[in-house]
Amino acid sequence: MRRAIKYLFICLCLAPLLFGVIYSLGYSLGLAGLLSDGFTWDYWIGLINSGNLMRSTIYTIGLGACSLIIAVMAALVVSWKSGRYGVDHRSSISKSKAEVLILLPLLFAPVTAAFCWYQILSPGGFIARASFHLGLIHETSEFPRLVNDDLGIGIVICHVFLILPVFSYLFTATAHKHRLHRLYLQSNTLGASSWYFFKKVYTPMLLQKNMRVLWLYLIFLLGTYEVPLLLGGSRSQTFSVFIADKLTRFNLGDIPSGYCMAIWYTVLITVMTALYLRWQKSILW
């Protein structure tokens, strides 16, 4: 009985992935699908030659990394502020309220956040309207493009919004756990400024302690779909948008290349997850 349940767990974890990859592999090599005419590498070669594989990879990883870096920097500052290093403890802004508010994004589904940010950032959105009333712009075309742009600014903003509370909480908790407050006082008595401590002790220590979590979030960010779908530009597509797009495009001949990309993405994620687990192992096991 116990053994059976154990195998059930293994199946539950591996079967969806294996089944999916095998079908996709079949499709991408012309072995499955209604329009398949037997084994061929054409779809793979086509995908690589079109540059879409490289472009999507770079674009997706770039967006993920940017979002992560900005969110981490912001979260470091937030956790530093909420830790009240070098500030009187009875400091002004009510601690609990601000700290509760920072958790607000946790309530948002990615699709909700993407929709709201679209309405805020688009050239006809809230910020543009406010700028208009403030006399900063006179018509919408003067407003900088923040959504559906090629750089993915809107995507990054939305991602940062979604993960900022996680990292803020994580950093605050880590700092608390490792008693960085005491280290701070220690470093003060040694004559270091707050900024110096922040730069040389606080940041490196928190980053080092949470490297694995950051890696895990990078993996998650590579797979976000709703945010780039609503906020992304038309020129570059992230993995998931590309895949979903190809699989449901009118051109039935495009479907295999969608499956090629799906395999490439799955392999990438599997390797990254395996690295994460190995990393965890070297520390824990």
Next chain:
Amino acid sequence: MITIKDISKNYGNTVILRRVQLSIPVGSCRSLLGESGSGKSTLLKILAGLEKPDSGSFIYQGEELINKPAEKRSVVYLSQDPLLFPHMTVYDNLAYGLRVRKMPSSTLEEKVITLAQQIGLKEHLKKHPHQLSGGQRQRVNFGRSVIITPRMLLLDEPFASLDATTRGKMQELYLDISRKYQITSLFVTHDVREALIMGDTYGILRNGSLSCYDTRALFIQQPDSGVAEEINFWKSIQ
């Protein structure tokens, strides 16, 4: 009589227990002297039924226990830190073994109160474990095991984490109660004095091999029992 024969246990290539033999007359206590890593915890877990030996037998009054699951053995394991159920009161902790055995609540209550009196915890029955001191907790742990009159009690350095005074008191209490309840026990410790105080017979576990000594004299003569060193120490400071 409790007889343990040829118990062996290996983890991979590491030998933990090597053909351990031992016997304890019912109602008496055998002290087992062993350093950490000598295999004493594994031995106790095997006897409690929490781990399976590679070979060997464990016979209580002619009945083979080695293949019985832990809950059917009535052999209670008492560890160094008192493992009290944190979500239950002292009363419920003490009554636990009896409830499992479906004892009617009137007899149960009587038994628990008597025992609580004997271990000096009558005033604390409604408290939760985190409200007790270390010594009190160990007393609950001990009472909880004794109350079901187990076939055998396995004590794994039960007083190691207590301070010297409490420890002394606990030793006295244990001797007192175990005589009253006619408990058969195997008492593992790394403290020679405790081994001498608690045991009727003795043994030393070294790297998975056990030597038994049925009289105090034989035990003291053993060079690695540490008794000689203890005596020399006291002599040297006189």
Next chain:
Amino acid sequence: MVSRIATYIVLTFVSLPLLAAVCLSVTDSWFFPSFIGSITLEHYKVLWSGHELAHSTLVSLAIASTMSIASTFIGAVISVALHYGRHTTPRLLALGYFPYAIAPVVLGSMLQYYFLRLGLFGSLSGVLIAQSFITIPFAVLLFSTFWSDNVIRLSAQARTLGASTSIVIKDIIFPMSKRWIYLCLVQCFLISWLEYGLTRVIGAGEVRTLTVSIMSLASQASISEAAVACCLMLLPPSLIFMIQYRMVSSQAHL
């Protein structure tokens, strides 16, 4: 001073989308450049007249509650099987990360064929099964943090006192794991509640949860309705959050 400004900027940043959602859900004729159109509660009123969004909310609630209870139960059973009375290899648990790491929409696309073959495509049961690929491993991973050395030793102790496995689970494991069970129920509910990709692909437009509705309303540019859906989406997590916050702060007072 600088730090105060920084704090206010961050706080504005995190609260903007909520304000946007609430504003848009009560506005009509939101034409540029008017900041807020005419205020109306019309978009909420339709919810009571059997509007599609009301239906979506119920579907979402039903799916999320089912997933929450079922995954917690199955996760708990698997967890007991893996951990009870022994130390499990972390290697086995590590498998639980894989379905969790892959993008749901990609996973769904790759599995669509099998769901079709099994007749589960575009059905509620299909969506439930697909979501369980994520929630059950998650529940198992979450429960694995419960099995501390202390728990394992306490259950061993109870066994030597005569308690059978089922009694140990009832008397010791269950009461001690209440916090994990609560957490698991909440988290699985939220995962399912916030899920879009798998539900869209495997549900094939026939299982219209709130997230699916928001996406289709947003791409139809039905702004006000999408905003109402967003506000509805925010409700259950806010409630859970408030309860949790109450619990934590009331514990702090003790």
Next chain:
Amino acid sequence: MASPYIRLLAILLLLPVVSLSCGSEVAQSPSENVPADWSTIATQAQGSTVHMMMWQGDRLINKYMQDYVTPRLSELYGIELIVTDGQGNQVVNRLMAELEANRKTSDLDIVWINGETFYQLRQIDALYGPFVQKLPHADLIDLNNPFISMDFQQAIDGYECPWGNVQMIMIYDSLQTSDLPQDMTEWSRWVQDNPGRFTWSNDFTGMTLLKSWLMSLADDPSVFYGEFSEDLYTTYSKQLWARIENMRPYLWNEGRSFPASLAQLHQLYVNGEVDMTMSNNDSEVDNKISQGVFPTTSRAYVPAMGTIQNSHYLGIPRLSDNKVGALQVINFLLSPEAQYEKSQSAVWGDGTVLDRDRLSPDWQAKWTGLAQRSHAPPREEISKRALQEPAPEYMIRLFEDFRKRIIEQ
């Protein structure tokens, strides 16, 4: 310990392979025995459930289905109609996946399709037919009208039933814009005069505009009628891309991106980011004004170069197991009653496919009294500027080349 794991892994690996190879047998369609006479069909359809997949991107259309069609069907025939959301490409994807999975029956009984969706569904043999002539109301259809009997230059051959007929229109705000471009040359100039104020969506509607432009580049648009011609496409698309390339810096966002859907384009228009939007439904402007989405000063026009008029259709998947129910539903949707309801601009504003001369005098009278829409020119007028849909390959090629030559550059 290791061996059972390996065995398990082997099973896991093999299972999908086995299930894939099973899928290669030829799919059998369910009983093709749809009765020949209508009364039997009607009896069998009584009380059944019909699943319909259609684009649900419009509030009014959804309302028409939900508040009118569904209750009427259950009232008249006891049929329960279940409508699910799915655009053309999703319909193709779904039916194709069902065939790939070797399903015996489809989950869908009716699909709302046209143009390349029809073309592709025919390609993969996913449609049941011919069935149109079985429908009693088919007699009322205006099959002489090439805009109805031909779908993207492909004869419908009874494999899909016309449902509605629409023409592409351009929508503008009469307060903001007065000089309206009438052909591609004027458009280029207009865009230069109004930089950043025009764009189109990278979807069906946007491509329909490109198609209209493409056809207007030829002296006689009718050269595009008939089968796809590579030469024709190459010649005129070269001109088209060159012109768009010139136009590009003056487009919205300097032509660096295009809205992904018509809805996004509508939103740009509503937000005042662009001066024009467009629609394949000539009643859209009235619809959107009545919903409070568009400003009331919005108007529609059809440029002199002409725009594409086309019809949309209903098909029955080959694997549907309730074809009789589907036939009954489609027959109802073709009825004068349902068509009349649908053509009111407050309801949907969809052009009818019925030939009015064949209707009973009562219905003819009713139709004549139908309130005209107020913000778009009358249908009779705009259909003078109607172009036929060219073959579906033009659309597919335009899509691909637009992405390669414009978006990704």
